[in-house]
Amino acid sequence: MKRFKLISLFLFISLALFASEAKVGEAAPNFTLKDSNGNEHSLADFKGKYVVLEWINYDCPFVKKHYESGNMQMLQEKYTAKDVVWLTICSSVPGKQGNFENEEINKRSSDHKAKFTAYLIDDTGATGKAYGAKTTPHMYVITPKGVLEYAGGIDDIPSADQDDIAKATNYVAKALDELMSGKEVEVKTSKPYGCSVKY
Secondary structure (H helix, E strand, O other): OHHHHHHHHHHHHHHHHHHHOOOOOOEOOOOEEEEOOOOEEEHHHHOOOOEEEEEOOOOOHHHHHHHHOOHHHHHHHHHHOOOOEEEEEEOOOOOOOOOOOHHHHHHHHHHOOOOOOEEEEOOOOHHHHHHOOOEEOOEEEEOOOOEEEEEEOOEOOOOOOHHHHHHOOEHHHHHHHHHHOOOOOOOOEOOOOOEEOOO
């Protein structure tokens, strides 16, 4: 009987977690996280604005592809200039690759000349799991009404080769441009590629 209760509890928790995972076309789950300067940010604070979520691990070769080429910073600069909020999130737990002290995060971000709005620290992994973030990078686009309209890879060429960037269709830029033009997002989901999030 005790075993049955334990199995039932496990199934209930699993279903609850599955049910809470973000879904395209539905309200994006709210979260509150501190950034690498100690300031707190909630998704709800940005209602009325487009928001991009970018999962990051500076040591991942696929993240290096987009930062060492300047591609990610170009996107951040272009869209934050259009009043888009760009939140870069690290869900690596302490002791795992990608989890750094704030000083190291700020040094690396400065060295890369990153242009995101904030680098958020999710070292419990709760926010990453709520969104179903699986890779770095894993990208999400949220509308001013708080609806998740895109989830998936940054583009359509899953490689770590910088030469592929110019040939790829960037799904994040495409989704933002379509939304800002009053159009439907053509590609709402894609398979993310990169390193696994280090939960």
